[in-house]
Amino acid sequence: MTNVQRSMLSSTLNLTASGLKDVGKHPLVVQLMKGIYQGKPPIPKYSATWDPSVVINHFVSTARRNMSLIQLARKTVTLLALATLLRCSELNSIQLDSVSFSATKVFFNLGVLRKSQRSGPLMRYSLDEWENPLICPVACLRSYLERTANLRSSLNNSGVFIGSNKPHNPVTGSTIGRWIKDQLKEAGIDTSIFSAHSTRGAAASIAASAGVPIQTILNQGHWASESTFSKFYRRETSTNQNLIESAVLMDSSSD
Known part of the structure; x- marks a missing residue:
């Protein structure tokens, strides 16, 4: 500031x-x-983050054959947010006519410049399809587009995501955020602490811990520097932060 x-x-x-x-x-x-x-130095919003595997495991354990449209929408945007590190407004800007599927991938364009992007072309993304369709963002996106194909008109055929209830108007980034937050809450994430935007830090942190090159994470999250990522986004999960405490207490209790 x-x-x-x-x-x-x-x-x-x-x-x-x-x-x-x-x-x-x-x-x-x-x-x-x-x-x-x-x-008064800037204070990061979160001191710890949540573990994305909690949400992924929730999708597996609560798999439904016949999800409602709103359930499918929430799942799709949450998986896309975790896989791409996109903000809610950026997810909402994905252009419907830019989405194309190959045998193993999906490709799409954003309709707006990214938050810190000052010039250059609109960004194009690709995601690989996963073997398990229950946790695959590509499979979910394909299913969502199939489910909404007959609900589209000239009034709602520019963006990918539309309202789940009639008249199925185009949604806003705030709606995307509410869908993600509702999905996190259903999976057991404390949404009194964590917002929809926390998907960026949670996914990027676990990717860094898994050994994904930092530059790859910075590029995907569109962070200008590693210091910005480390200062405001990279966090240990609360579980990992408690490992030392648990080890100390367990060792003490054995005396």
């Missing part, structure tokens, strides 16, 4: 007695902003 404030000062208060000057780089301003930062 302090960098934003410095930029604001530079763009609005750039006139001094000696003429134009970059006020944001003035030593007194730099010192002031540093003091503000140190006095």
